[in-house]
Amino acid sequence: MLAAAVLAAGCTIEDDPDTTEEAGGCDPALVSGLGRWADAGFSGTVAITGEGVECRAAFGTADGTAPVTDETVFAIGSVSKAFTAAAVLGLAHDGLLSLDDTAGSLLPGLSGPAAEVTVEQLLLHTSGLEGEHGRDHEPLDRDAAVAAISGLASAFEPGSDFLYSNAGYSLLALIVDEATGNYRDHMADNMLVLGGERFGGFWDGEPAAPGPRAVGRVDGAPSTANGDFAGPFWAMEGNGDLAMTAGELADWTRALFEGEVIDPEAVQALLDTTFDNGDGTAEIPGWVSVGPELLGTPVITASGGGGDTGHNAVAAWLPEQEVSIAVASNGEDVTAGDLVDAIGPALAAGEPIPLPEGHAEVDPEELQAREGTYVLDSGGSYTVTAGEDGLEAAATGADAVAAMFASADFTAEDVAAHEALVEALLGGETEAGREELEAVEGDIGAIEEVRLAGTAVEQDELRTYVELVTAEQTVLGWYALDERGGIGGVWLGAERPVFTLVPTGEGEYRRELAGVGDGVRVVFDGDAMTVTGPAGTAAARRE
Template sequence: MRRIPTIIAAAFLAAACTSVEEGPDSGAEAPACDPDLVSALGKWADAGFSGAVAVTGGGTECRAAFGTADGTAPNTDDTVFAIGSVSKGFTAAAILGLADDGALALDDKAGDLLPGLTGPAADATVEQLLLHTSGLEGEHGSDHEPLDRDEAITAISGFTSAFEPGSDFGYSNGGYTLLALIVDEVTGSYRDHMAGEVLTLGGEPFGGFWDGEPAAPGPRAVGTVDGEPSTENGGFPGPYWAMEGNGDLAMTAGNLADWTKALFEGEVISPAAVETLTGTAFDNGDGTAEIPGWVSVGPDMFGTPFVTASGGGGDTGHNATAVWLPDLGMSIAVTSNSEEVIAGDLAQAIAPALAAGEEVPVPEGHAEADPEELAAAEGTYTLETGGTYTVAATEDGLDVAAAGADAVTAMFASADYTAEDVAAHEDLVAALLAGETDAGREELDALEGDLGDIERVELAGTAEEQGELRTYATLFTADGELLVWYALDERGGVGAVTLGAEPPAFTLVPTGEGEYRRELTGAGDGVRVAFADGLMTVTGPAGSVEATRD
């Protein structure tokens, strides 16, 4: 997906817990959450989470919602969210159900099932597509841009092969759209089959499609993209094949939790098909394995095995995470429509605690801001190595824009990415912008078509934003400088890019100890900042640096 430049602005949503029975058209009253759990979740809402949480099974039942759906109306248990790539789990269920019925086999080649498909994609097996081991590489369309069925088949037929099929893992949205095309071919209609066989339990619909029909019933949350309300709120007229099968579905958090539990308990597809689901795997070699539509995590990481899927971060501005804990028979779903604390952040914090029967960790407390202290910290601070921090006071803390690789690196902290991950991502971006790969040569052609000759490129640091690594770079042309950022996949393909970007911005909140902490998105160590005598001291995983006020 290629994003249009946007203006980054802080847009905090009000955080208020809503009991499920207060939502519009709630129907039968759903179980209320344990008060201690609601209290803990409320602290995450204070830290910026806006969305909904649902837990079912294992002796815990909970439906809770926080923040606002559209800036005014509150999120409730009835609020619908786009679930992004969690949709792949639903596509996988459709395929496994058809395999269980004998309509296809996992070792069938895609080209034998879908007339008109050519190239390496035609030789990929259904199982390889399910596990992202087909080796297929390429993009078949951009989010929310019209793409019909024939155009999708033609685009996927043009995919290249990155490795010997079955020998490695390479995440592919196009591979899952190809699976949706196979469902369409075998059943006569992908959407009708999904609505009638996969998204329906006991005669009741469990969500639907974000764009088009059958739509997910209920009021929709408005997402946030780079600080601005999303404009992709379900009005896209289609055709939809750029996202079919790989990121097209929408539902409430409660729908997602209930469907996940029903899936793994053999109510969506047969118990035999569930055994195929959990037994068809590609071992990642790190305690995790890819299974169709999901990632299976062994017990060593959190003390109990679990299965999970996450999606979002696209143009809808929504994120969603689903977790299945088989030993407990518990399902957890989190959906979000804010950028400060996304669904994956909250799920990562609460799922291990719920699995262990322990208290849910909460973000570090937020001290009351002193307006005079905040105003005194404002200004531009320069590191000895040249990077700068521009500090501006807000009502509750400080906003810091970091310019330069040294400044951005010092502010980096992540529970999901290591320094090695950052270095690998920066190497991929450097190779891309040097034109050392096929994707890089295509990107340079596109850039120079828009900007003219690029004289040189300087990397400007990497930040984790919206759950992904974004490496910033300055492009130098005859007309001046342009800041861009790239989020790449593990093979150097462009996942997202913004041209004319603003420097990465970080929120600092007072801790009450004469210092500030970067955001409130975790309960452990993070980046801390102190101001004294014209110095700004940043201390975090990368070490400690000092910047002097200009």
């Protein structure tokens, strides 16, 4: 998936005009191509580490002013699970627990279905635990976390199926805490150490990751989750709590699989503990193993993002090349995941990386001339405003949002299934739905009607927007659910989804420039606005 390592032959180049620092050790063609992706909106760091290879390339700005460098710290989100899994495998090797142990036998006070699942099932997301035990950056102490996880239901017989679970990895962190005396101390002293030196740390709380921190963007605005949350932190411990530079993540990934973080026997146990997904990939603790039939070479990868930090991270290990790669980003236009999705297949095939479509010269007068409200025949609308580098189109109505939908990761069927799950949730058809309705109505009043307002891909996840109608107000919000209807993310009081339109010439625009090939294209002709994409063609006219 990231066979760029094969191209990175160890040559050193001078500063590239598209990078914000020296791209030492990187293949010049690779850096030049990445620079084009930076022009299209990628802001972050690419790091490649292997025998004779040490590539670092940084692009964009860390906080809107200061440049991203190799020293810039990013929250790595769910890639933190790889560290938690390594800690658990290390403790198992040391005889402090067994992968066959039930969670209840290791953690006093735990009850309910969670107590009956094994450590191995938690590591592989096959425990069946559904729902969340807490929300990011909301205080949750240890006892409350144990109680909340004890109250989670089971979606299936443990070990029989796969269901991604943040709560499951926080339960593993609680098990580490019980076995060692302190989860954070154990992670800092054992997992966040390379060559005898500590590195990285936690995004919130102590020990904190040292170094300048990138400021992410969430829904078009700078993130306010800048690491000043005072805790307690058990909603995110073990499942998305760590932070470091991309270079540190690449170095740690290589050190892990080469047996320098945990004993080589523990590494082998990690590789041997699997759940076959049936599509050429398999879950292993904290990672996904991708077979050579899919990408031409075996790859072990982990990714994280989609949270309120506005950061995105991908780590990969190429065992045949003995090379590790990490990409971290702090922008919305082209995330680390977007970049990997776009260039990975070509790299795996040994072809030049595809480049984003060119950006036409911006004419501020032309942008201002496009401003206004454009109404679709079906009733929805776009409020178009001029930005610095293009247009921003705020979509009102499910039809307007649907016309702008394009994704390499999600299909129209995925959208329909997600919207059905949101309707079931807010219809109170599940226990989780009834609990959510009770919480929401406690905030905004009794809900008289729920209207779907469209589904968009934001922060690499499906978000279905809804209008919650009460006797006194209509509140816009969005829900991101897992495949079984568990809440992965929710935001009430949200703004309308906004789509960036970048000029490509002659009144034509493209929805961002992250995509290659098919995407959403918009043409303005006088008062007419035509949107063409995977959903078909929609015509709107300016009021």
